[in-house]
Amino acid sequence: MKMKNWLIGISALGVVGGGAYYFTPAVQENSIVKSEKIKEDKFDELKEAKIEILDTSAFLDKNIEKWFDKNKGTKGESRYYDNTYTYVLVSGGEKANDNDIIWLDGVRKINDKLVIGYEMKDGKEFGVKTKEGQVPTLLIRTKGEYTEVKGIVVEKKEVKPDAPKVTTKKSEVVDEDVEKSDKEPDVEDKEKVKEKVKEEKKNKKEEAN
Incomplete structure (x- = not known):
């Protein structure tokens, strides 16, 4: 994704934003x-x-503060507008697991609606440990009035690992017989062959006698 992810386990302060505007069909x-x-x-x-x-x-x-305290134990998204900003409270609810944290994928807008991409995750996966009994919450605000807030899970693309590259090396072992057959005998080898033939003929004559 283009924007960073946030792991919300404790209170934080930050600003994000950007993107090109266009009207989303109904x-x-x-x-x-x-x-x-x-x-x-x-x-x-x-x-x-x-x-x-x-x-x-x-x-x-x-x-x-009163609105936050009233709604922080309720699982899901709550909205509040103060005539300048729309505030959105995301809560894991009072029944959330002790080590649950909120993974924020980002916030998008569709006309007068806000779409909050998030899901609950186990903090142990990221080395995060929360206080026992603490309700995981995330409070954000954006300028302007939005009449509806929608929480949604963003399904990530599966990233398949690259297949390992298999390299094969040409065998450095050469068949000796083939190697010998491919080579032309030199002069010295020819002389040795002649001497051997003569010796064999001589031995045969002696045996005949």
């Missing part, structure tokens, strides 16, 4: 909003929303 919009999962390439085609990931250890706005 048919595609309804299809995505009704789905529980979306392919990674389809998710990347949507306009990326510029968001802030907010620190929930302290709040400057008491109304947002």
